[in-house]
Amino acid sequence: MIAELGLAALWLAAALAVLQLVAGSLALSGKAQGLGGVVRPVAMVQGGLALLSFAALIVLFCQTDLSVKLVALNSHSAKPLIYKLAGTWGNHEGSMLLWVTVMGLAGGFVALVERRLPEATMLATLAGQAFVSIGFYAFLLMSSNPFERLPQPAIEGQGLNPLLQDIGLAFHPPTLYLGYVGLSVAFSFAIGALITREVGPAFARAMRPWVMGAWIFLTIGITAGSYWAYYELGWGGWWFWDPVENASLMPWLAATALLHSASVLAARNALRAWTIMLGVVAFSMSMVGTFLVRSGILTSVHAFAVDPERGTFILALLAINIGAALLLFALRAATVTEGERFTVTSREGALVFNNVMLTGILGIVLVGTLYPLLAEAMGSKVSVGPPYFNPAGAIFAVPMLVVLAVGPLLRWRRDSFSRVRGQLLLPLLLALGLAAGVAFNRGIDLLPAIGLALAPALMLASLLPLRARSLMRTPLPIWGMVVAHFGMGVALFGMASDSAFSTERLVAVYVGDNVGVGPWQVRLDRIEPVAGPNWTALEAKMLASYDGGAAVEIDPQARNFWAPPQQTAESALLTRWNGQLYAVLGEQGEDGRWQLRLWWKPFVPMIWLGGLLIALGGVLALFGRVASDVRRVIARDKIAYRRQKQGR
Amino acid sequence: MNTGGIKAKHQRLVLVLVALAALLGAGLLAVWGLRSQASYFYLPAEMAANPPETGRAVRLGGMVEAGSIKTAADGVTIRFMVGDGKARVPVIFRGIVPDLFKESSGVVAEGRIGPDGTFVADNLLAKHDERYVPREMKDMTEQQARAAVVETQ
Numbered sequence: 001m002i003a004e005l006g007l008a009a010l011w012l013a014a015a016l017a018v019l020q021l022v023a024g025s026l027a028l029s030g031k032a033q034g035l036g037g038v039v040r041p042v043a044m045v046q047g048g049l050a051l052l053s054f055a056a057l058i059v060l061f062c063q064t065d066l067s068v069k070l071v072a073l074n075s076h077s078a079k080p081l082i083y084k085l086a087g088t089w090g091n092h093e094g095s096m097l098l099w100v101t102v103m104g105l106a107g108g109f110v111a112l113v114e115r116r117l118p119e120a121t122m123l124a125t126l127a128g129q130a131f132v133s134i135g136f137y138a139f140l141l142m143s144s145n146p147f148e149r150l151p152q153p154a155i156e157g158q159g160l161n162p163l164l165q166d167i168g169l170a171f172h173p174p175t176l177y178l179g180y181v182g183l184s185v186a187f188s189f190a191i192g193a194l195i196t197r198e199v200g201p202a203f204a205r206a207m208r209p210w211v212m213g214a215w216i217f218l219t220i221g222i223t224a225g226s227y228w229a230y231y232e233l234g235w236g237g238w239w240f241w242d243p244v245e246n247a248s249l250m251p252w253l254a255a256t257a258l259l260h261s262a263s264v265l266a267a268r269n270a271l272r273a274w275t276i277m278l279g280v281v282a283f284s285m286s287m288v289g290t291f292l293v294r295s296g297i298l299t300s301v302h303a304f305a306v307d308p309e310r311g312t313f314i315l316a317l318l319a320i321n322i323g324a325a326l327l328l329f330a331l332r333a334a335t336v337t338e339g340e341r342f343t344v345t346s347r348e349g350a351l352v353f354n355n356v357m358l359t360g361i362l363g364i365v366l367v368g369t370l371y372p373l374l375a376e377a378m379g380s381k382v383s384v385g386p387p388y389f390n391p392a393g394a395i396f397a398v399p400m401l402v403v404l405a406v407g408p409l410l411r412w413r414r415d416s417f418s419r420v421r422g423q424l425l426l427p428l429l430l431a432l433g434l435a436a437g438v439a440f441n442r443g444i445d446l447l448p449a450i451g452l453a454l455a456p457a458l459m460l461a462s463l464l465p466l467r468a469r470s471l472m473r474t475p476l477p478i479w480g481m482v483v484a485h486f487g488m489g490v491a492l493f494g495m496a497s498d499s500a501f502s503t504e505r506l507v508a509v510y511v512g513d514n515v516g517v518g519p520w521q522v523r524l525d526r527i528e529p530v531a532g533p534n535w536t537a538l539e540a541k542m543l544a545s546y547d548g549g550a551a552v553e554i555d556p557q558a559r560n561f562w563a564p565p566q567q568t569a570e571s572a573l574l575t576r577w578n579g580q581l582y583a584v585l586g587e588q589g590e591d592g593r594w595q596l597r598l599w600w601k602p603f604v605p606m607i608w609l610g611g612l613l614i615a616l617g618g619v620l621a622l623f624g625r626v627a628s629d630v631r632r633v634i635a636r637d638k639i640a641y642r643r644q645k646q647g648r
Numbered sequence: 649m650n651t652g653g654i655k656a657k658h659q660r661l662v663l664v665l666v667a668l669a670a671l672l673g674a675g676l677l678a679v680w681g682l683r684s685q686a687s688y689f690y691l692p693a694e695m696a697a698n699p700p701e702t703g704r705a706v707r708l709g710g711m712v713e714a715g716s717i718k719t720a721a722d723g724v725t726i727r728f729m730v731g732d733g734k735a736r737v738p739v740i741f742r743g744i745v746p747d748l749f750k751e752s753s754g755v756v757a758e759g760r761i762g763p764d765g766t767f768v769a770d771n772l773l774a775k776h777d778e779r780y781v782p783r784e785m786k787d788m789t790e791q792q793a794r795a796a797v798v799e800t801q
Contacts, residue, residue: 338660356670363674381689388685508723567747586744593723595744
């Protein structure tokens with residue numbers, strides 16, 4: 001019954017999306033002005049119905065209703081409730097339903113609150129949102145119905161991939177999806193503005209909170225995903241340039257560029273066509289990412305759909321949406337009049353540099369990610385990894401980070417470098433001093449060395465915009481910028497420190513043996529069997545002492561899941577203020593020795609701390625802007641009310 | 649740095665050109681990087697017939713030969729042979745092997761060929777579970793299944 005209810009809600013939502021598109025288009029073309037009034041309510045109800053449908057699927061998973069094919073294939077009655085819940089989106093159909101739900105809710109929310117734009121632009125925006133949604137509804141209903149029943153209920157479910165049974169990962173996909181799909185709003189705003197040719201500061205101010213919101217979720221999602229890969233895979237690395245990781249990084253890069261160009265458009269009415277273009281590109285990257293991840297064209301834990309028909313469907317959707325948007329852009333971009341002008345040494349100039357560099361990195365990542373697919377079509381199997389991505393990305397990232405230190409100090413429109421030179425002296429000296437120090441240490445590669453020299457200077461320089469300001473009166477968006485830029489420095493330092501200073505020990509030891517790694521002494525005390533709800537494991541009890549200090553116990557495990565049968569290595573982490581000890585338990589050899597892999601990673605948690613600071617900066621800026629918008633609306637209403645009273 | 653001399657009416661053109669130049673630069677850089685850094689996939693027969701240059705990152709896929717896994721005295725270094733029925737390549741790997749790595753089963757090794765012709769693996773990818781198989785390995789086992797059928801007929 002619940003499955004049928006969910007399916008009915010989904011069909012209704014799809015029908016409403018069609019109505020939203022048709023009514024919006026007719027009202028825009030002037031054929032049926034009266035229809036314009038229904039577009040907003042329809043968008044809201046459509047979002048509500050999509051949510052209802054998704055809620056139905058969640059209920060089915062929580063009940064482990066094995067008469068539903070999707071539940072039988074991806075869940076198991078013995079799984080903890082939290083992973084039954086997470087199993088809802090831990091599969092192809094469920095994750096696509098989550099996608100359309102977020103898209104519907106985002107459209108409905110825009111329809112509910114956005115009142116700043118001209119009504120025609122709003123109609124075009126909501127029609128654009130509906131146009132994109134319809135494709136995904138069709139995809140779900142025609143080839144990926146999540147509510148399909150089995151002719152005979154299954155006796156037991158097949159379970160969820162144990163690698164995905166992790167609390168951090170349970171909420172990783174919804175977070176990323178809020179980011180991916182939130183960008184659809186920016187896409188629709190861009191389409192709406194192109195159709196009505198209303199590109200200006202008002203458009204940028206309306207779009208910015210949506211981009212900011214999506215960007216915050218993307219940042220958190222990427223940070224969490226990176227941490228998950230770090231401790232769950234047991235390889236000690238935190239970024240593998242896996243196509244799936246790149247799929248989340250590319251929309252983030254585009255959204256970061258879009259945020260910065262939108263702030264130029266909002267403050268200075270410049271970079272008009274470019275901002276529109278980035279709005280289109282950002283969501284296109286989300287769709288490319290989804291295609292890569294979900295089409296089964298890549299093999300990874302994320303690739304659920306191995307059905308080639310689905311891959312073709314997503315590819316067609318991608319081509320239609322991106323193609324239509326780019327065609328519209330090509331037709332209309334020339335009629336978007338040029339914005340205000342500025343000199344090279346100005347805030348705008350620095351932000352243009354940031355945008356060009358971010359686009360460069362985006363290009364590098366996109367080419368590197370797609371190349372193996374193209375090569376395979378030509379008949380050779382190729383993989384592209386860090387030896388390509390690291391240096392090629394750094395060529396753009398390093399200049400961008402240098403300009404990041406300077407740009408926020410420059411004034412809008414026209415400034416001179418000599419005015420800010422004095423302030424930058426201290427960070428510059430710091431960077432040079434560190435560079436000299438690093439240069440003496442011959443064991444460090446070039447890229448980590450650059451990172452180590454640049455990161456502290458960047459942290460210091462990012463605080464400079466607060467100079468000569470009253471900290472209490474500094475607007476929240478400025479705080480947001482400072483915190484986010486500081487976070488970039490923090491993350492960069494963690495990355496560079498991990499590459500430069502990590503030490504690794506790989507040994508086979510008997511119980512009772514001592515192993516040294518960096519400043520740590522680790523003793524393998526004993527091995528114990530332990531059991532969880534759907535797994536059993538061998539757990540190593542190890543005593544780790546830092547620099548001769550008191551011993552702390554850490555317990556890495558080798559886990560055996562039985563539904564589906566699979567082994568995973570659960571690493572153990574011990575965090576200090578200055579780094580992390582990372583331990584993995586391997587196999588027991590024939591001579592009774594246990595394999596251990598230990599890393600001492602100085603300052604590595606700063607990578608994720610930096611990521612969280614970047615996201616926090618976004619939250620502060622978003623909160624500040626929304627609060628001032630709300631204040632403005634209230635003030636306007638008060639004035640209107642007073643006028644009305646006086647008029648009476 | 650001061651380009652105030654450029655008349656403002658050209659600004660849009662200059663911006664477009666700068667963006668195009670950067671993208672072109674990124675594209676050229678990408679092509680150059682991919683030519684030198686992409687890692688190619690080899691079957692043992694291909695590696696025997698036409699070995700990649702020493703030190704270049706490549707991947708090797710095949711079956712771990714039965715009885716070939718030997719653990720060195722340090723307990724963490726293993727040597728084994730990867731074969732495809734036509735040729736066999738010795739592989740050395742230092743590390744904790746993936747859970748489903750075993751003899752007579754498929755493997756993809758990431759690494760480089762050493763001066764003595766031994767493949768030095770940095771990483772081993774084994775079949776993870778029923779639904780997660782390295783892409784090359786899936787094709788490979790199908791080929792091998794077909795070959796096996798032909799042999800038995």
